[in-house]
Amino acid sequence: MLRIVRMLLATVAILAITLLFVDFTGIAARWLSFLPKIQLVPALLALNLGALCLLAVLTLVFGRVYCSVICPLGIYQDIVMRLRIWLSPKRKRRAGFFRHSPEAKKLRYGFFAMFLVLVALGLAGVIASSFAGLLDPYSAYGRMASRFALPLWRTAVVPVADMAAESGVYVLDSYPAAQPLNVAVLAVAVLTFVVVTAMAWRGGRDYCNKVCPAGTMLGLLSRFSLLKPAIDTDKCNRCGTCGRKCKASCIDTNNHSIDYSRCVVCMDCIGNCTRGAISYARRRGGTAKAAPDATRRSFMVGLAVAGGAIAARAADKATDGGLAPLKDKQRHPDAAPAVPAGAIGIGHLSSRCTACQLCVSACPEGVLRPSLSASRFMQPELVFTGGFCRPDCTECSHVCPAGAIKPVDAAEKTAIRIGRAVVDTATCISAAYGQHCGNCARHCPAGAIQMVKGPNGNMRPSVDESVCIGCGSCEYHCPVGTAGHISSDKAAIYVEGYKVHLKS
Template sequence: MNLYRLLRKSRIFLASMVLIFTFVLFIDLYEWIPNETFDAILYLQFVPSFLHFITVFSITTAGGFLVVLLLTFLTGRLYCSVICPLGILQDVINKIARWKSKKKRFFKHKKPHPVLRYTFLGIMVLAMIFGAGWIVTWLDPYSIAGRTFTYLFKPLTVWLNNGVIAPVLQNFEIYSVYHVNLMMPYLIPVILSFATIAAIGYFSWKRGRLFCNTICPVGTLLGIASKFSFLKVQFDSSTCTRCGKCAGVCKSECIDIRNYSVDHSRCVTCFNCLDICPELALSLRPATHKNQNPVDFKEATMPKEEKQQATDNNRRKLLVTGLALLTGSRIYALKKNKLPDNQKDLLLNNKEYPVTPPGAGNIKRFNDICTGCSLCVAACPTGVLQPSLTHYGLNGFMQPHMDYATYFCNFDCNKCGEVCPTGAILPLPLEEKQVTQMGKAVFVKQNCVVYTDETVCGACSEHCPTKAVTMVPYKNGLRIPEVDQSICIGCGACEYPCPVPQPYKAIYVNGNAQQQLADKPDLGEKQEVDHEEDFPF
């Protein structure tokens, strides 16, 4: 086995491990993975690491993007082939396509698309500067892969677990694998995630890394750095026979055998061309001073009208996609807020702000940093974290919010902050999380069944972990809720069990624009127990 074959096989092995480990993070049904493992696996993800660094300014905690840049200056875009889960997914799809293809040479050299590449990179940079988090959400490759795992692969995994694995193992009295509930109240995230990965998968099936070298801003940025990398794939024109095998396996379509050149800005350093070359005319060696990226002849002679037409077509596609997203969100909002005839007398819950996860700080900061990767949604043990649709507006589309129609936030859980790779949800010690006020409970007397039906209820008070909701005398021996907002943390344990349907809950949580610290509840003095005294029965 020669050196280049060893490099290629090592790259495939490492990429497989990264894809498997990242996939398992999102599909951890039983919370078997320790929280610190999340940071170790996701440390090198470029955009989350950069955003996390902006938040904490710690190279040790969030310096993975610097490691990626150094690696790129050394060997080129190895990140795209080994570390990026979306890039590895595309390789898997393309590998299947090659197996099914009857052609001996699947790829050939194609012209680059610099206008599109630098346009998307510019959009990404401006989005980060001006806090347009929703744009970052749809351009970050890691986040696209994360939503694919969360909203497509996890439901399939849960179905397989509940329908096949758990019943079979329980027949053998193995109960470490058990039935798992999947909390997914909205269909829109599933549809959008499927549409996104289907489009990228189609590009990969037909053209390999077309998405990475046309749309992905991370690939474009690392491509710029790759032009200055120390080690580059280079031709030896004296031994090359122009057999075309190297171009046939180049999934980036960046090898021009006519001019003995490699477009290093598009090369993802997969080592496929090095391994397949029979004459060893291609080698990975320190860069020379020769022009490694001559202008492609076809691109230079292409009429300006064709270039402009291609650019216009892509712009129209982006515009149509954006309008579809906006229209879908608006239709959902109208449907959700429509008043049924039998509930005309009930008051609509007036939530001034959505409820952000504990540790998000304030809504603006959260929307600016969160990339909507949905790792917190996948890791949330109660399923209360769900992707937002219209809750934050366009700027926070698909970012997580506390959805108390699904469940409520566990008082003894702080997992979302422990797993967040960008720092949008800061990790909080459990003691601090338990007094972090995400919002305040609001009681609507006109909607309460104690008032409307004159019947006994106390579900909200029974579930409140801080006793911010208590039952006070009302009339005819009935008791009605009363809220002490000073000790309320907005966990939703009162809103979720309220028997009145949404959005007319008798008690609901109004989110805080800026999270605060609630007062500690007075639980009274603990009674001392004499363990030496015999039981009285």
């Protein structure tokens, strides 16, 4: 019964989390956005004390249930193992696929130490936190879902949306367009998929107990959990079934011992024991040796170092409040890619974002794209070639689980200046060629752009930087760079992001 309950909860969890990455209506985000926020590594980076306390209590009471019913990558590995079982001969199914193996301490704590170092460097602003996110199970699953499940879902939904629109039903019409292929992010997703799938197919929960930092952190707590699978030595006949069915390879049948730091509380051992010799009950002490105190001390010290590395850097910026001078394009001293309102700035986003791609998938305009920069690898940035960031849209800020993009409402967003528009007078068809345009001024939602007469008598855009919020509407609507207009690799007006966002 416990095994069936676990499987049902896990099924609901992975379907709900996957839906968050493919949903085009925004309904899933409104009802299910709490699921990413209770994932361990994003909660740790966001200093989400409520989620961290919840996971700690769950682990201390029930063991590593997080790994079996909350973590999407763990549930995905169970699906892979189930697929292997279904494709195997009956004799092999009865015999089981696993056997007890000792804890791979050097490998396990080596990856964990590397994760702590990456987190500390990310919080300190030395590197992007997305490098630590490479080991985060939730973010790994998010990259797979956004690169594989989302395109498949879009392929299935777009024809339905077109047919519905022809009938006058536009409920599906807001589905964002497909994004350009990002080879680097796709390569990371494919590599993750291959490694995790191969490890799950061959060794069950090997990834969880050798590579995953969340598994290691929770494993240190689960040694002391109140409820544990326990072997009744009076009933056990050492048939070995539980050990061969244990996906974590943590049951030593001969010695009647279970390594609770690796047990993911899947209940498979209980469900497969024909003698009822294993029960899930309160048990004093552990049958397996706990990790050495030095390991636990290093764990706490590592977390303290990571937490103490948080640094906030501010820069004083001032504008004269007037119209920008009419001059040829120049790089702004604080030029940086534009990041969403709520991200506070490049430094904050880089130190918190695990590159799970949930915000990228949730963006209804398709303007959030994974960065290819080494300093912000796979972290979101705004690209306005195919759309602009609507002032009333705050989807990305409400789905971010790591606190990299803090929640803002529409009123708050319109008061945040994420960048400034810059005019390239050399390619502007109005300023350089005297053609009637003014698209940027007409479509600016903030009213920050005016058409004024330049030295050559031609009308040209002038930007009030104190009003411009960096939404990218001007860049998107600029005809330069599109078919039939002057050859250029970008619009004649474009957004330069601020390193630290400003308030209007």
